[in-house]
Amino acid sequence: MMFGRSQRNSAAKDKADLAQAFFAVIDRTQATIQFRPDGTIITANANFLKALGYTEAEIAGRHHSMFVDPDYVKTPAYKAFWEGLGSGQSFTDQFPRIRKNGSIIWIQATYAPCLDENGHTTRVIKIATDITERHSGIEEIAKGLQRLQSGDLSHRVPGSGLPDIAALADAYNSAVGQLSTTIATVKDVSSIVERTAQEVGQASSDLSRRTETQAATLEETAAAIDELTATVRGAASAIKDVEQSADRAMATAESGGRVVGDAVEAMARIDTSSKKISQILSVMKDIAFQTNLLALNAGVEAARAGEAGRGFAVVASEVRALAQRSGEASGEISALVQESTQNVKLGVGLVNNAGSELTRIIEAVSGMREHISQIASGASEQAITLNEINTGVGQLDTVTQQNAAMVEQATAASQGLASEARELAAQVSIFRTANDGYPAAGSVVPFRASNAA
Template identity: 40%
Template sequence: MLAFLDSWRLPRKLLAAFTIIGLLLGFVAYDDYSSTNTMSAIAKDQSEKGFAGMSELTDMISNVKELRILVYSFYNVASAKEEVSLNQRLEKASDGLNTALRNFKALGLTELDGDVQTLEQRITALIDVNEEIYAKRTSGDLPGTMALLKGDGRVRSHATIQQTNLLIKKMRKNSDKIAADAAAKAGFALKFTIALGAIGIAVIIGIWLMIDRSVTRPLGRITAVTTTLAEGGKADVPYRERKDEIGEIAGALDHFRAAAEARSEADARAAAEQRVVTTSLRDSLSAMTEGDLSRSITTEFPSAYGELKTNFNAALGSLRELIGAVAESAVAIRTGSGEIAQASEDLARRTESNAASLEETSAAITQMDDRLRATAAAAGRTVQRADGAMAVVDSGRSVADEAVQAMGRVSESAKGIDSVIEGLDKIAFQTRVLAMNAAVEAGRAGDAGRGFAVVADLVSALAMRSEEEAKRAREQLTATQTDIGTAVEAVQKVDGALQNISADVSQVHTLLSEIATDNQAQSSTITQISAAIGTMDQATQQNAAMVEETSAAARNLSSEVTALADRASMFSIGDTPGRTSAPAARTAPVSFAPSAASSPKPLSARATADDWLDF
């Protein structure tokens, strides 16, 4: 059923697969977009109308209650200024109520038009009765004002609040209905999304099966055929009839198979030529292993290996000449190495004697250096102890200064407390005066002012008690200030004593510093001398070791030259023209022992280990 896909190229297959997936994703995106817009519209309508409407209705109830409070307050007004203020507050509250009503009507809730009109009529009636109450109170008709307050004023206020609460209930029911509709739409959108997801999974599985059938499995078979051909086996290449990339790969693999077979035949011919070459080389190399350097290659090589034959024969001739020259030179080197070995042994014995003397001198100076270092370290620790004592004294002085400053701050705070107590005295005095005035006014009022007279007596008693407590606080504060002054003087005396101790410790510190500096200078000088002698000792020891190594190397050289001559004699090089006879043996090695008349010369002060190495 899907055989037509074998003629489609891979880009076309991928384009078809991604187009199907893209269309599926488009449907899913459209569904999400539509659901999101619907829910956003519901939420926006709820926010702009529901929440705003509830807020305006709540403001209306608050304004109605405030109007009720204002009319009662106006009934009890006591001055013209207060009357003007209540009139202004009444107008402001009425305007706020009308403004909240206009804002609610502007929301456009057509389903509540009847209830809104009823609420508007009741608000108008409430404002009218409030104005009538204000008019009666302004004219001085107190009984009529009270009757109107408890009659129509109360009825219309309650009616307005009742109608507002009715609107709030209806808006809540409307919000619940909108929420239910939104939940239903959200459930449908979720089910539709799940269905689209299932369809998408099925489509993706189908696309995967299509790619597996037309691409993956053919590539697997071609991979198996390629592995077989790479391992040298034979296999037929499938899918050569296809028109897509799989067919092109199969065609290229078939060409590779044919080329591999042709190359195998060429390798067989080359192997036959290589057998001839390797056989000749094996025979010549076997003769070289046995020490015969006269076996050159005489077999005819193929033209491709002719240069190899020429180079091998030339290298064999050069090796014969080299072995002959080595045999001649080995005899001459043997004599010279014996002489060098004898001289090196004499020099090694003299160098070891000098190294022992320098080592003893270095050990003595090292002991002097250690004792001076110990003395300098003890002086340094003494200086550190003096530094610690000075730090402790300085810390004590700083603590004493902080204590003086803290007591000064306490003294200033006490002055501030004194001013506060003085203020309390003034307040108590004014309170007593106020109580006396209240008692006088209560006396004028007669029986109606008895309660005020009792309160005035209590306030007067409280004022007298406040004056007594303020007096006691001032006395305690004066005693505290005296104690603080005494403590400040004591701390200042302690600070003076610490200052004298600090000066004495500073002088001791100066003397100890000078002693430590002198000890350190002496230790530094001895250290430099010890380092110089140590360097000389190390250089002498190195020289002794090098002379011994040179002597050993000369002896090894002699033995190695003897072994080299023996091995060179094992090779058979035939009659080589131009060879010379071995040189005659030299005389016995000359001894390098110093004569009795010679005396050792002093070393130069600038001689270093590098000079001995050059030697």
């Protein structure tokens, strides 16, 4: 019986000693403070007093609200916090507290009520750890993230003495630096793309207008060449007719030349005949002269014969009269023959001149025929060439129409590209890099885990 009591006393003592040891460890390593259920401060350990800059005499008997933001003290949440502790609830969170010098200290704390055997709160103990440096580092990272959210890539998170926070800060700075470089490149590229797209769009628009004009011009040219082809074909046909007419004219001229040649020969024969007639007339004149002379002699002889020769004298007189008339007729005929000879000579000259002119006409017509033949051949070749040109212009017109459609598509695509580039530039413009010359981003709301208690 005594042994059992002793064991229980020993176990209770061990438990008390363990609790004392736990409390000693907590007191040595943590900041602790004790409150009445209404929040009145009972006592605090050295770690707590040192962290907030007070002495125990300065805080004993005062309310917990002396460490809390005055605005938060007035809120229903602060009142509910102490009501919850009074009803036996515990709270663990990160809390901002005000030091004696007015600065802020951040703590990781647990508020836990001490309960009696009836479950009523007799006091509240808070066990806290100073996490100001950690919270500051996290808050700086939060600021950086908020600036990143607003597009500010120029902000860098300062270093920290805590390895895990320092690793986060370095990772953030490295990522933002890389992102800043990328965004700066994207800005430059988007600006170039937008400018190039605008230039391409303008060039495509100009090219589209010029292509449409060219297409219309080609269409008009095709129509004009088609008409010209028809005209040249008609001209070639007409030139063929002219060539045939020239052939007929040359044949006629050559025939006329032969007729003139025959006329010249006939005139020559007439001239020869006229000369012979002149010779005959000369003989006839000589005969008439001799007859007249004989008749004169016969009259003289008849006169000498007297009465016996009177009849012969009459005959001689008649013969002389006939001889005179024959001489006169021969003279007249000779005059007419001379006149005819002169006219024949004049006609021969004119016919010779006509022959020369006809020869020159034949030569000119022959040259003209050769030229017309060459023109006809050239016109035929031109008609063929124009037909080929017309076919080529038609194909070129078709290709130009297709090009115009493609240019319109390219213009629409470049306009769409310019629009997308502007949208990209607008999206990228929200980011501010160190090279943009922007001032630092405005103040951001600091990270707050809780204002409770």
